[in-house]
Amino acid sequence: MEPIPETVVAIEDFGPFAIEHVDLQAELLEMAHRVQQVVPECVGLSIGSSIDGVTFTVVASAAEIAALDAVQYLEGGPCVEGAKGEEALAYNHDELMNEQGWQLFARATHAQHVASTLTLPIMAGGRVVGTVNLYAATPDAFDNHHQAVADIFGAWASAAVSNADLSFATRTTAEQAPAILRDELDITKAWSILATREGIDIETARARLTEAARRAGASEGQLARILIELTADNDA
Structure with a gap:
């Protein structure tokens, strides 16, 4: 096999x-x-x-x-x-x-x-x-x-x-495994970015990302990638 x-x-x-x-x-x-x-x-x-x-x-x-x-x-x-x-x-x-x-x-x-x-x-x-x-x-x-x-x-x-x-x-x-794991990795990165930028703990950052994605009608992975890209652009 x-x-x-x-x-x-x-x-x-x-x-x-x-x-x-x-x-x-x-x-x-x-x-x-x-x-x-x-x-x-x-x-x-x-x-x-x-x-x-x-x-x-x-x-x-x-x-x-x-x-x-x-x-x-x-x-x-x-x-x-x-x-x-x-x-x-x-x-x-x-x-x-x-x-x-x-x-x-x-x-x-x-x-x-x-x-x-x-x-x-x-x-x-x-x-x-x-x-x-x-x-x-x-x-x-x-x-x-x-x-x-x-x-x-x-x-x-x-x-x-x-x-x-x-x-x-x-x-x-x-x-679907690679896409699922890629989403999880991006979401974890987004939590860290939010926590650092807003001065909050990871659990609060996690809740904010989840709520923001729900209100926007997007997946958490999509929102996480947008946040990562915006942060990269600002750091460039």
Whole structure:
């Protein structure tokens, strides 16, 4: 597997994150390798951090997808199953296709090589600190493997949810990681500028930026960048 480009940018340009002194990219790839040893059909995984507010994604390489395709075609091709809910539920492809509203969704999912998913909460200190979503090319790939996969991530197997993200939505979320982190960096800089210029503490500066952005109908990141640019112009 390999990280999507946005995950590489997020890690290299904005790290370290919650885990310091750890090569996060290497750690992701190592966990992906361990998952594929348990679930060879796994084609991707995303880890979302509640602490940093971003998601990182690794996906199967073109060669891995080609190999999976070859095996599936020999066996008659992949089938797609999907479900959403708070419990571990599964529906087969025929059931999905009987629901007219799901037809386009099922076909799009089929094209993305995702036939089953597994979602697990990551726990630390008795609270959820993140979520791992795993994606596989066959409908039963994760059957009987919940605990083994959960152990790789220090996740909670008993809270596993099956097929909650057949559309691989976490990849789209991961693509936003650099922008999210860039906003956070700019906002932090803006707090410091406001605090220094107005002679106020950081918490007050934070509240002012939030309120000003709300009243202007702009995002805090947009307002932060304007403030940074104005300060740079005045210092020039």
